[in-house]
Amino acid sequence: MNVTVFGTGYVGLVTGACLADVGHNVMCIDIDEAKIEGLKQGRIPIYEPGLEPMVLRNHEEGRLHFTTDAAEGVKFGALQFIAVGTPPDEDGSADLQYVLAVARTIGEHMDDYKVIIDKSTVPVGTADKVRTVVAGVLAERGTDLPFDVCSNPEFLKEGAAIEDFTKSARIVVGTDSERVRELMRECYAPYSRNHDKLMFMDVRAAELTKYAANAMLATKISFMNEIANLAERLGADVEQVRLGIGSDPRIGYHFIYPGCGYGGSCFPKDVQALARTAVQVGYEPELLNAVEAVNNRQKQVLFDKLSQAFDGDLTGRTIAVWGLSFKPNTDDMRAAPSRVLMESLWDAGARVRAFDPEAMHETIRIYGERDGLTLVEHPNEAVEGADALVVCTEWKQFRTVDFTWLKSKLKHPVLVDGRNMYDPRQVKAAGLMYYAIGRAD
Numbered sequence: 517m518n519v520t521v522f523g524t525g526y527v528g529l530v531t532g533a534c535l536a537d538v539g540h541n542v543m544c545i546d547i548d549e550a551k552i553e554g555l556k557q558g559r560i561p562i563y564e565p566g567l568e569p570m571v572l573r574n575h576e577e578g579r580l581h582f583t584t585d586a587a588e589g590v591k592f593g594a595l596q597f598i599a600v601g602t603p604p605d606e607d608g609s610a611d612l613q614y615v616l617a618v619a620r621t622i623g624e625h626m627d628d629y630k631v632i633i634d635k636s637t638v639p640v641g642t643a644d645k646v647r648t649v650v651a652g653v654l655a656e657r658g659t660d661l662p663f664d665v666c667s668n669p670e671f672l673k674e675g676a677a678i679e680d681f682t683k684s685a686r687i688v689v690g691t692d693s694e695r696v697r698e699l700m701r702e703c704y705a706p707y708s709r710n711h712d713k714l715m716f717m718d719v720r721a722a723e724l725t726k727y728a729a730n731a732m733l734a735t736k737i738s739f740m741n742e743i744a745n746l747a748e749r750l751g752a753d754v755e756q757v758r759l760g761i762g763s764d765p766r767i768g769y770h771f772i773y774p775g776c777g778y779g780g781s782c783f784p785k786d787v788q789a790l791a792r793t794a795v796q797v798g799y800e801p802e803l804l805n806a807v808e809a810v811n812n813r814q815k816q817v818l819f820d821k822l823s824q825a826f827d828g829d830l831t832g833r834t835i836a837v838w839g840l841s842f843k844p845n846t847d848d849m850r851a852a853p854s855r856v857l858m859e860s861l862w863d864a865g866a867r868v869r870a871f872d873p874e875a876m877h878e879t880i881r882i883y884g885e886r887d888g889l890t891l892v893e894h895p896n897e898a899v900e901g902a903d904a905l906v907v908c909t910e911w912k913q914f915r916t917v918d919f920t921w922l923k924s925k926l927k928h929p930v931l932v933d934g935r936n937m938y939d940p941r942q943v944k945a946a947g948l949m950y951y952a953i954g955r956a957d
């Protein structure tokens with residue numbers, strides 16, 4: 517099939533590459549010329565395991581094309597995926613300007629039947645708006661070419677995007693058209709072979725499914741962080757509680773890891789946007805608001821623990837930070853807990869010596885060469901001459917630590933573990949003070 521994908525961010529590029537990889541002809545469009553030029557030359561704008569070889573292979577073999585030419589892109593595919601950004605507005609609602617601009621473009625250039633597919637995370641009712649825009653443009657052109665709009669939300673996680681796309685638990689398609697059902701079945705058939713993963717539903721149900729899934733996961737995390745905060749005040753170890761509740765299949769082990777708060781481009785934005793949608797329809801989203809509030813508070817916990825370790829005065833201290841990305845296997849720093857920590861440390865007059873396996877260039881892009889921030893090439897180097905160490909992101913390479921060595925390097929024996937990576941007994945046996953999440957001293 518010929519498929520067009522608007523937007524070459526995480527969702528667009530992964531969708532394009534994965535569809536090309538099973539034999540479809542895919543045209544990826546972006547308005548960013550430098551990005552498209554880079555992609556044509558094999559430069560992948562994001563760090564995502566497995567994506568680069570997949571893009572290069574399919575590009576070389578002639579199934580994956582890149583262009584900034586909207587007319588060419590619209591003419592190319594019977595399926596037109598919209599995978600452009602939906603950044604939050606000032607009030608937290610999803611900003612649809614990019615999605616609707618693509619809808620206009622499709623309306624302007626289409627000359628036969630198209631299925632327009634909302635792949636970006638968009639509020640309930642967006643498919644209707646896209647339909648109205650396209651119909652309006654076609655009317656201006658004096659034609660009534662046929663088209664359908666459907667919702668096909670993406671559930672991929674950064675760092676596991678290829679795996680999530682190719683081995684997804686379900687493929688949700690919101691549509692009321694049999695023609696769309698057939699075309700989407702054909703498009704996804706290579707990824708729906710062993711059991712039928714396609715779930716057809718109403719458009720609005722599909723749109724809400726995406727938000728409900730992310731909000732549910734965010735709720736699990738905030739819930740667990742709340743229990744962790746309680747546990748440490750009650751003298752209980754939340755890691756034991758986690759195993760205790762996770763063993764109940766009704767609860768499950770996934771997404772109940774306490775930590776320093778959820779970040780990334782999705783959970784914070786989507787919880788806010790859903791809460792905003794709720795208010796717009798006259799419903800007060802008390803749980804969603806609490807999920808967000810608990811998360812915002814949780815991002816302060818690392819600083820609070822450091823502050824406690826240094827009797828409330830961090831002036832002139834140097835704090836080593838391991839891990840800056842919002843989670844491992846990505847260079848994404850959006851809404852990362854490390855940012856809240858570093859900014860609080862700077863406000864308190866402390867300095868940061870940080871290491872991250874992938875997100876250093878992103879850190880420089882955000883903060884520039886700023887006073888109080890030293891980025892180093894190796895985790896051990898971060899610790900040299902630091903007063904304390906904080907682990908913000910659970911990258912694999914931080915799992916094994918020689919705590920005796922660590923104690924000998926730190927000026928003060930303080931280890932703050934934002935991801936409960938270590939065995940408290942081992943850390944303490946080396947003479948370090950261990951501040952974790954939800955684990956009593």
Ligand code: UGA
Pocket residue numbers: 637670671672673674675730733737770771772773774775776777778779780781782783842843
């Ligand atoms: C999330 C969802 O997991 C995907 O299913 C969804 O498709 C995606 O958003 C999206 O809407 O595009 P992602 O943001 O890439 O994916 O990352 P996650 O792996 O879900 O992690 C989100 C945050 O939650 C991270 O900061 C992580 O550290 C935190 N987390 C996760 C916890 O604190 N505890 C947990 O138990 C799990």
